Amino acid sequence: MTLRPMAAILVVLAAAAPLLAQTRPPARPSITGSWEGYPVRGDGFGSGVQPKTRVPPPKPVPEAPLRQPYLDQWRAVQAQNLELTRKGLPPPSSGMACMPEGVPGMMGATFPMEILETPGQVTIIEEAFNQVRRIYLNAPAVAPEDAEPRFAGHSTGRWEGTTLVVTTVGVKESVRFRNVPHSMKMRVTERMRMVSDEILENQVTIEDPDYLTGPWTWTWMYKRWPGYKIEEYVCDDNRYFEDPALKYQRLRVN
């Protein structure tokens, strides 16, 4: 081969290199594995093992920016519930009935959770109540009006660099994170990325034009729990029920 054609090939390859690099997925750590809520807890709730590199914990979930009169109604119910609980008469809850927390509540990782990355899909399993959500990658977004109401809704996602961006619609109106009402127009956006070798951050944003004056945002974090095997959690012996007269949580003793 003469020098001239070789030089031409090299020039073409050099020109194509950036294009080739763009089509290659960016290097990012896998998020497959078991996770616990961060800051970590011990005594049955978590590993109690602190991360090697300390990451500042997220701020508490703020109050929802509810429209009026919903905000006043929500505050009144919260105050009433607190007072009843103080008297030992906690009002019935979906948790008492062993209903799944759904989205976004299950992502609070009260119990450990498992994330599985497989081609075209990310699956998240929360130990409490055996909750599962499936996030379909690079799939067409589900229109809220076409989304069959579900506890976990309908989630689609895409990787933006090293951030997994997930959009969820179609969460049942009966699923109330922190007792906050929502409509079928609610859209939950999550941005998940590793902020250290061990800590996964999840920036959650809730939008709902019917109930919220603007986005409701907060951050949750999870720490890797290598080797933890998610347990089964089926409510086969729920002894809690709503007192028929006083409408509070009661335990079936006999």
Place this chain on the structure above:
Amino acid sequence: MPPRRDRLRLALAVIALALISITPVRAHHSFAPYETTVQMKLTGVVSEYRWGNPHVYFEIDAPDASSGQTRHWLIECASTSILNRAGWKFNMLKPGDTVTVIVSPLRNGDPAALLKQLTLADGRQFTNGAAAGRANIQ
């Protein structure tokens, strides 16, 4: 107030130190029906151990500290996964075992109580996980 409840309250006042315990509510339901400011110690014989969710229960027959009469108690524990992580095993109790528990009883006087600490006959001790709170008597 029924006399039975009076007797229970008197017994609790005698045997328990009424100490405030901070109980974080991060479970499937509230523990508020329990008198969490009261802790009492019972030693009794296990009649049933039910390993299930949302919560594990066992039942004991234990003599009342004041009257000496045996009462049948339902003892509420945490979920199976919390207990596994706290070192329990699904088969570590069986009917006939003698155990000592530190518990907070129901406020309404029913003979059920929330476990704070379990001691087996061989001396091994177990908590009931973070949500149930720790024993503050021994």
